[in-house]
Amino acid sequence: MVETSTRERILAVAGELFYRDGIRAVGIETVCREAGIKKPTLYHYFGSKDGLIAAYLKDQDEKVLAGLTEPALRADGPAADRVAAIFENVARAARREAWKGCPFLRGAAEFAGERDHAARQLASGHKRRFERWLADFLDEHGVIDPKPLARQLTVLLDGAVTHAFLHGKGAYAREAGNAARALIEGWRRAGGSRA
Amino acid sequence: MVETSTRERILAVAGELFYRDGIRAVGIETVCREAGIKKPTLYHYFGSKDGLIAAYLKDQDEKVLAGLTEPALRADGPAADRVAAIFENVARAARREAWKGCPFLRGAAEFAGERDHAARQLASGHKRRFERWLADFLDEHGVIDPKPLARQLTVLLDGAVTHAFLHGKGAYAREAGNAARALIEGWRRAGGSRA
């Protein structure tokens, strides 16, 4: 028996269901049933559904970030190759039935009507965090003035994730990887700063 | 008095609410109240909530497409300038409070759990339609072998839309516009086909 705390178990179940079906599509009662507890227990730990949602996304933050950056950290060669590995990884993920894109993008979309909702703020923060990581990563690999380029690639990557999910095909992420390569190589050719 | 048919009025109200708050967040009863009709009337015209959702997205398809392409059609100069106008338009839209990104991306995200849902299929179709339009547009403006480039730019654009919405700032779309320029100019330099 794997001795997981109740809180952890609820969070794990909620994460799976929220990611699989969408946050709004999953009721509290479903989470409780799957986690083998009763509602007041969930409310004891998380206070509200919004509290659970916030905990879910906070929990995903570093996990998703690690999953995204890992291919780049493992790859070698010039920056363009390493960044392309991120896109290739998305392309491969798109084939898996269970892969449904980025939980933050989807979460933010679900709460478009509530501007200050935790899901929106956590999504925004998560994306800024990735952008910053990428700027540092590019910098470490010899790219001059990496911040604008990091922003371009971040935007491109989320487009790739979205389209890979939308069409259920890796081709879009792979083509985006080609674009990423072109952008990085072009940046380098231009001396690391825009004309 | 602007003599609109009941069906049109329901669709207009549903469109506004679905876009503003999210599809799942809006109940049928709310739509009926705002449209000044009763539930059976709505079910008379649309059959089910899913029917209404499908009608909503079908209705948006050409409108959104027209809104996206219009800046490019109005702009002049080389292809890079015209495509950049699309991104600039998104950047300007991001400032408006009521702008909430792409209804298709958001709709697809809300129904991530139902692979064959109309929202998913219509979103996928809409994106393919835009990609095809862009390929033709690039072709007309002298870009050789435009299809891969059109795909890259389509992915980039949706990333721009998503990030503009996510952060509520046009800066991301504007930076993506720079990337679009770089990709188009690089493509041309490379002779219109990849190395």
Next chain:
DNA sequence: CGGCAGTCTTACCGATCGGTAGGTACACCG
């Protein structure tokens, strides 16, 4: 042992969900 804190329970709340049975009001057609 008594008492307290934390954990998790049974049993329930009002509101809202998507959807429907059955009928009325009216226009058009013969």
Next chain:
DNA sequence: CGGTGTACCTACCGATCGGTAAGACTGCCG
């Protein structure tokens, strides 16, 4: 005139929504 079809209504359905009051169980500390 009667008949038919469309548009729209009142009134209601069971299920589920997010959330809570109040208590039982358990282990720890004195």
